[in-house]
Amino acid sequence: MQSDTENRCFHCGLQIPRGQNHHLEVLNDTQNFCCPGCLHAAESIINSGLSHYYTERTSPSPTASSDNLLSESECAFFDKHENQNDFSTPTSNSERSTLLSIDGMQCAACSWLIKSRLQEIEGVTAIHVNTGSHQARLSWQPEIIPLSHILNQLNALGYQAQPLWHRSVNDDADKSQKIALKRLGASGLGMMQVMMLSVGLYAGAFSGIDTIYENLLRWVSLLVATGVLIYSGSPFFISALKGLRNTYLNMDLPISLALAGAYISSIWATLTGRGEVYFDSVTMFIFFLTLGRFLEASGRYRANRTSQALLKCLPETATRISSSRDDELVAVHNLNPGDHIRVKPGSTIPVDASIIEGESSVDESLLTGEINPKNKSIGDTVCGGSQNIESPLLLEVTQQVQHSLLSNIMQLMERGLEEKPRIALLADKVARYFVLALLLIATGVFTTWWFIDPDRAFWITISVLVITCPCALSLATPVALTAASNALMKNGVLLTRSNVLEKIIKADTVVFDKTGTLTQGKFALKAIWPLSNSSEEESLTLATTLEKNSEHPISLAFQNIALASALPTATKIKNYPNQGVEGLIEGILYRIGKADFANTLCPSHTLLYPPDNVLNATQRIFLASEHGPVACFDIEDPLRQEVPDILKILKSQGLSRVMLSGDPSPSAKKLASSLEFDTAHIDYSPEQKMQYVRLQQNNNHQIIMMGDGINDAPVLAQADVSFAVSNGTELAKSSADVVLLKENLELLITTKDVAKKTLGIIRQNMAWAIAYNGVALPLASFGFIEPYMAVIGMSASSLVVVLNSLRLR
Amino acid sequence: METLFILIPLGLILLAVAFWAFLWAVNKNQFDDLESPAQDIIFDDRQSEETRKNKAQAKPKTDSGIKKHD
Numbered sequence: 001m002q003s004d005t006e007n008r009c010f011h012c013g014l015q016i017p018r019g020q021n022h023h024l025e026v027l028n029d030t031q032n033f034c035c036p037g038c039l040h041a042a043e044s045i046i047n048s049g050l051s052h053y054y055t056e057r058t059s060p061s062p063t064a065s066s067d068n069l070l071s072e073s074e075c076a077f078f079d080k081h082e083n084q085n086d087f088s089t090p091t092s093n094s095e096r097s098t099l100l101s102i103d104g105m106q107c108a109a110c111s112w113l114i115k116s117r118l119q120e121i122e123g124v125t126a127i128h129v130n131t132g133s134h135q136a137r138l139s140w141q142p143e144i145i146p147l148s149h150i151l152n153q154l155n156a157l158g159y160q161a162q163p164l165w166h167r168s169v170n171d172d173a174d175k176s177q178k179i180a181l182k183r184l185g186a187s188g189l190g191m192m193q194v195m196m197l198s199v200g201l202y203a204g205a206f207s208g209i210d211t212i213y214e215n216l217l218r219w220v221s222l223l224v225a226t227g228v229l230i231y232s233g234s235p236f237f238i239s240a241l242k243g244l245r246n247t248y249l250n251m252d253l254p255i256s257l258a259l260a261g262a263y264i265s266s267i268w269a270t271l272t273g274r275g276e277v278y279f280d281s282v283t284m285f286i287f288f289l290t291l292g293r294f295l296e297a298s299g300r301y302r303a304n305r306t307s308q309a310l311l312k313c314l315p316e317t318a319t320r321i322s323s324s325r326d327d328e329l330v331a332v333h334n335l336n337p338g339d340h341i342r343v344k345p346g347s348t349i350p351v352d353a354s355i356i357e358g359e360s361s362v363d364e365s366l367l368t369g370e371i372n373p374k375n376k377s378i379g380d381t382v383c384g385g386s387q388n389i390e391s392p393l394l395l396e397v398t399q400q401v402q403h404s405l406l407s408n409i410m411q412l413m414e415r416g417l418e419e420k421p422r423i424a425l426l427a428d429k430v431a432r433y434f435v436l437a438l439l440l441i442a443t444g445v446f447t448t449w450w451f452i453d454p455d456r457a458f459w460i461t462i463s464v465l466v467i468t469c470p471c472a473l474s475l476a477t478p479v480a481l482t483a484a485s486n487a488l489m490k491n492g493v494l495l496t497r498s499n500v501l502e503k504i505i506k507a508d509t510v511v512f513d514k515t516g517t518l519t520q521g522k523f524a525l526k527a528i529w530p531l532s533n534s535s536e537e538e539s540l541t542l543a544t545t546l547e548k549n550s551e552h553p554i555s556l557a558f559q560n561i562a563l564a565s566a567l568p569t570a571t572k573i574k575n576y577p578n579q580g581v582e583g584l585i586e587g588i589l590y591r592i593g594k595a596d597f598a599n600t601l602c603p604s605h606t607l608l609y610p611p612d613n614v615l616n617a618t619q620r621i622f623l624a625s626e627h628g629p630v631a632c633f634d635i636e637d638p639l640r641q642e643v644p645d646i647l648k649i650l651k652s653q654g655l656s657r658v659m660l661s662g663d664p665s666p667s668a669k670k671l672a673s674s675l676e677f678d679t680a681h682i683d684y685s686p687e688q689k690m691q692y693v694r695l696q697q698n699n700n701h702q703i704i705m706m707g708d709g710i711n712d713a714p715v716l717a718q719a720d721v722s723f724a725v726s727n728g729t730e731l732a733k734s735s736a737d738v739v740l741l742k743e744n745l746e747l748l749i750t751t752k753d754v755a756k757k758t759l760g761i762i763r764q765n766m767a768w769a770i771a772y773n774g775v776a777l778p779l780a781s782f783g784f785i786e787p788y789m790a791v792i793g794m795s796a797s798s799l800v801v802v803l804n805s806l807r808l809r
Numbered sequence: 810m811e812t813l814f815i816l817i818p819l820g821l822i823l824l825a826v827a828f829w830a831f832l833w834a835v836n837k838n839q840f841d842d843l844e845s846p847a848q849d850i851i852f853d854d855r856q857s858e859e860t861r862k863n864k865a866q867a868k869p870k871t872d873s874g875i876k877k878h879d
Contacts, residue, residue, distance in 0.1 A: 028863075052856035056848075108845040112852045130842045137838075178835050185831045193824050197817075213813060220817055224824070 009034035011042050012158065013060030027051055037064040041158050045113065048120055053113045062104030064158030075148035077317055077329045078163070084142070086331055087163035095125055097139040098147070103160035105134050110159075117153060121145060135164070177301045183232040184287075184294045190228035191283040197221045198280040211273070218270045218277050225263065225279040233259055233286045235293075254435050254473065255289065288802075292478035295485065318350045319343075321394070332401050339397040343388045349395070351384040352404045357394035363387040363553060372619070372665070373553060385710070389552055390575055430766060434473065445781045456783065464780045472772060472797040476765030479801060483808040484758040492742035493751050500721045500737040501755040506702050507721055510650055510748075511693065513707035514661035514668055514682075517725055517745075518675075519637040521708065523557040523619070526636040531622075531629040539631035541567060543623050546581045546592045549573045554619060557635045580621070590625045598624035605629055639671070642746050647675055649749055660689045662711050689715040706748065708732055723748060754808070761808060765801045772797040 009016055010024075010031035022033040024042055033039040041064035045053055070078070078084075088098035105111060111129040114136065118127045123145030129136040140150060147163070154161035197217045204214055236259065240252040262278040262285075269275035320330045321340040332350045335341065343349050345360065361373035364386040373389050376382055382395065384404035445464050449457035485495045495501070512518050528536045540558075545567050547555040570583035570590075580593015582601075591598045598621075599605075605628040619635040650657055656678040661668045664683035672680030681692065693703050693715050705712075705719030709732060716722035717735040724736035726743045740747045776793055779785050785793075834840065 027859075049860050050856060052852060052859050056852050056855070108848040109852065111842070111845040112849045115849065116853075128838060128841070129845065131845045181835050181840060182832060185835070186828060189824060189828055189831070193820070196820075210810075213810060216813060216817065220821065223821070 007032075009038050009060075009063075010054075011038035011061050012063040014063060026054060034063070037156075038158070040064065041156060044153075044156055045117075048117055050113055050116050053109050056112070057109040058107045061110070062158040062160075064156065069152050069155050070148055074317065074329065075146070075152075078148045078151065079142075079146040081142075084147070088147075091139060094141050094143055095139055096142055097126075097137065098163045100136045100138055100151075100154075100161050101164050102129070102134055102136055102154065104158060105129075105131060107131070113157065114154065114159065117157065118150065121150060121153065124150060136161075173301055177297065180290075180294050180297050183235070184290050187228050187232035187283065187287040187290045190224050190232070191280075191287040193224050194221050194228075194280050194283045197224075201277070215270075215273070218279075221277060221279040222267065222270050225266075225282050228283050228286055229259065229263060232290050236286075236289065249435050254438070255285075257435065257438070259285065285798075288475060288798075289478065292475075292482045295482050335397050336400060337397050341395050341397060343393045343395060345388055345390050345392060348387050349382050349384055349393075351397050351401045352381065352399040353384075353395035353397045354381045355379065355393055356396050358392055360391045360393055361389045361552070363389055430473070430770075434770075441777065441781070449783075460781070460783050463785055464777065472769035472801045473766065475798055475801050476769050477762050480758055480761045480765060480805040480808065483761075483805045484754055487808050488751060488754055491747065491750055491754075492740065492744070493747050493754075494739040494741055495737070496739065497737045501751075501758050503702065503721045504704065504752055504755040505759055507655070507704045509656045509658060509696060509701050510704045510706065511658040511660055511715075511719065512677075513705075513709065513712050514659055514671070515637060515663055516708035516727065517706055517712075518643050518659070518671070519639050521637065521727065523554050523635050524638050525557045525633060526638070527634040529632040529634070531631050534630055536631075539623055542585060542590055542630065543592055543633060545570045545585060546573075546583050546590060546623075549583065550575060550581045554621065554635055557633075588625050588627070590623065590630070592623045593621055595620075595622050598622040598629070601626055602628045640745055642744060644675065646745050646749060647677075651676070653752075660684050660692060660715070662686075662689075662709075686711045686714045690718045693718050704748075706745070707736075723751075758808060761805055765804055768800055768804070769797060 007016055008014065010026065011033055014034050016032055016034045022036065022039040023030050024033065024039060024046070025031070026042060026046060031042070033042065041061070045051060084096060088096045091097045102114065105114070108131060111131045114129050115127055118124050118138070123141045123143075124138070125141060126139040127136060138150065140147065151161045197220055200217050201209075201214065201221075203209075204217075236252045236255050240256040243249060243253060259282060262282050265275065266277040266279050266282070269277050317329050318332050318335055319342045320328050320335065321342055322328055327342065335351055340356070341350070341353065349362070355376055355378050357378065359375075359377040362376045362382050363373045364383060376393075381398065382388075382393075384399075384401065442461055442464055446457055446461040449460050481499070481501060484501055488495060515521055528540060530536060530539060532539075534542075544558045547558040548567070549570065568585050570585045572582075572584040572589075574582045576582065576593065576597065579597040580591055582589065582591045584590075589601065591601045601624050605624075620632060621635060622632050623630040647657055657676075659668075659672045659675075659677045659680040661672075661680075661682045662684055666682075668682045669680060672682075681688075684692070689712070693705065696703055697718075697720070702721075703719045704721045704723065705716050706723040706725070707713075707716050708725045708727065712724075713732050713735045716724065716732055721738065722736040723738045723740060724732040725745065726740050738751060772793070776785065
């Protein structure tokens, strides 16, 4: 056997199949490739003088299979002028611009390769690649180069490029993210400027300063702080006002009060030349708060942005058969009920439809989480978003795309998000009492001093308001949450809503989806039972040879099996939909697939069934030849190895564990009992899962939901806290509060630990802030506090809070 | 000290320019991808170095320095 690296494709890292013999000299070394596609991709990279890509990339490139290329009709569709308005906008008379989604992009070297490759093409005017969101903005001149040609250049490199349709969704999120960034920049720049001026003021306070210069510094500070307050501070005031209108005191109210108090008293001081100015505190305060909110919003934005890849679940074009029996490629949203469409094997079914010709098996895993394909024949309905596996189907459209099941699930998810129970967060609760107390005390102080010394009443009230300015209190939660999300990010956990950390601690039930969450969501070979005297190795070789020709998901189980000997060639391959594969190997006819199907080759022999003691064996397939049965294979969707440990830890923490699965097979039930789940339900629809969680919530349970599929999206949205696993579908990720970036469920425990620590820190911060205010308040009320002490105290108390939060790193 | 009356307004103008530049950068999507453009420049550099080396080494070969055996 050859060494491992020699046996792998230089371009994509896959094992090179026997009989494939492609070499190319790359970087002064002869390299091997697995297929003509990868060879051509490498050639094209080297010919355009970009061979350095191979030394810079950090992971293998995507396999450049030759069927990546667009078909002729697809090319025609993208190049047709009338269609282009659906996915691109004209930027000038001869130029258009579009947003491409690019699959297979893994590292900065990929983005460099794409940019450099496209820039060479004449007619491409601009290309901006975003590695994070796997999207690229392309401007090109349709008269010089057709779009399909550009797309095919990318496809030839092994990336899958497609224009995105629904850009309006994207634009909204983009816009608000940009505004948030601008606000942050404005407050940062403003803060620096005001700080600089206040250094002059502080120095002046100690060593003396002419009134005219003091006034100059104050007026300039006033100018800058006003800009910052209006531009960057307005969201706090708006949110506080909204809260008030709904008779709800939120944390933005004390923030707004503190900002307004410090700002107005500073204006008063500037105008009258009496008292102290706090413009530096105002701007700093706005900057820190804006920073915290910006970081939180970016996490959410990143999660949502990748979710646009969801739009690709549905093919954007479909082949419509018109009355004249001519095939015509149309955009999916133009399909109407009654239209006839043809769906090739291996393609996604675009809309809900019923079968009028053909028979095939259909993979509905996207919608149900069930990875076993379902058999469908004439008259059966198929759902948009599911995949046709074996043979071509002629369908009659029953629903427009916006009414298809997938769209319904998305609507269900949105409803779930709306209904999500809002538990009052600690910070908000504290804020409510704090604001009330503060207002009462300030009024009390003012009235008391009014009777004692009306001249001093105003200034003492202002200093009470300033010194009790809930800066530290307002910073206590956001700074800690920001530090926690950063710490989690380093561990591979992306928080899309940072206030979930508090809810994670309160949760008492963890609900798991089965397929893809507890299990790996793909078939693997579990056991081989020889039924003849051929060795395991021999039967495995035969099975792999046959399954190589199958599109069925089960064949994946045989894909990555390393065999000592070369695979023989099989001829006369025949795929039987829903049954199995037949082929001639070394003169003997073999069949692999369902028991009855395999047995018809050798009717005189009865297939012996091995003992059925295998847990979670979802499939059992047989290999037989003309001379008799050869072997039986157990195929299963293996459990993630960390799952039993995690469940044990959750049990020890006193949480109840629930499994809700869309999978109707009894093995799911068996799995649940072997893992000691408290409750397990199988064969649940997305709607039922959501109802289950809602019922538990009505019984005062707080639910953590962990899922991966599109069918989980509604329940993820409904749960108090939801986790999406890394290999999950984009829709699941976009409705989840927490996205695990690594394929490891143990991160659930990590997140819980960090959440616990964070809550501890938040409590310490609050205790400190309240203690500080508690001491400062009486002193200020009795008029003992000099203004400069108030400023130092205010900044110091905020600093303590920030430093304490940084311990979370 | 009268110079402050010129210097501080000048500082404010600089601030305005900086803020305008920042807005321009945000609007031009300069903050979209903070990672790959930083590396692109290095990749470009190393690539041109490599191409130069290859050309110097492989004079009799084809211009791009590739040889195919299929």
